[in-house]
Amino acid sequence: MGDKLNLQRQSFLGAGSEIVLGRSRAALVGLGGGGSHIAQQLAHIGLGNFLVIDSDFIDDTNLNRLVGATMEDVRLGTAKIDIAERVIKAVNPAAETIKRRANWTEVTAELRDVDVIFACVDSIGCRSELEGFARRFLIPLIDIGMDVHESSGEFSISGQVMLSMPGKPCMRCMGLVTDEALAKEAARYGAAGGKPQVVWPNGTLASIAVGLFMKLVTPWETHKVTPLLLEYDGDLQTVAPSNKLAYLPAYCKHFDSLNELGDPFWTPDALAVVE
């Protein structure tokens, strides 16, 4: 026994899976209820390289769902990225963790380097912008979201996990981002009060998200098509491929132009900076 993660029990993922996972790099944008679960699971499966991004510090309202957080963190006001790093390193000390206490728009050069982005953000606007970025640099994006709705004095929990794969249908194709929803959200901007969030739906959605990631980097079977959108019914406790999938176009019409790719302000002078 040493400090090296023993992945013997997941050897069914393939002879080279440990190497592939060790060389893979994922970004987690948002280290709250969903992102903290994903960070923990990715550490356990042996992901070698993390980029964790969140500008926020923990407070006592986060403790009901933020995996790895403690009362002491609340007392100290620990940054969420520091909690994520602590969880990751406790499982796999060899994992490289780059932490950025920032908005993701401030660390786009590092984000361009990752294989997969996990979007664990609250707003439709933010997930739409992040998807636009991911498409521009041909990066698969796995988005999770949950919601608690009130109706007639009772509550209903729902959510979804989406794989936004460059070239395939996007959030707009799937109706997760609409102009109407963006306008509604913008009108609510600044309204007081946080959205309801609890630990168990986040855990379910995070597990599905990590499963999608594993099918991308170390698939254990290749015959079943990975659903791009899975819907969670938190009342029935079920997850199923969305009915919308049957009606989706084969290809995305929103990000299908060369002009949607690469650095719009390209200049070869910038190469000197990277050198």
Added chain:
Amino acid sequence: MRTILKLTATLYDDLVQRLREPHDFAGERVAFLKCRPALSATSLLLLAGGVHHVENEDYVNDPTAGATVGRSGLRKVLQAAYMEAVSIVHVHLHEHRGRPRFSKTDLRENALFVPDFWNVQPSLPHGAVVFSFDSAVGQCWIPGSPSPSGVEVAIVGSPMRCTWKVTNG
């Protein structure tokens, strides 16, 4: 600095299918990926968004090479690079598994024609890549750099296929 060519699995599958189509006299087919560049924290990224296929009549009957593209064919791809403001990556396929290699002819010809794309897009990097069924190698000419650098390839799909992550890649 690494150079990474990224293309979607959809684009790659279409590309390989077209490259494997037989030609009346050419031993193999070639194509040109149309890419837009970007810089990441560590790498130059060539992001492929389309393919310029060489039309049947633009191959020259040249028994000394697997595929030779005639002047009119080259003119068409130069025009595409100019009109669409893209980096061009010449591609062909070696039909085997494992890490492919450029032949001596490939290396000589790459050095001759790839920098020609600077005549129409001088600020963009251009390159050449040879694929096998499960791997790839490439060369990239970067503006201001006298010699080509190596290219790694990532096929973005389910599953992801990255040449630098596999032991035989």
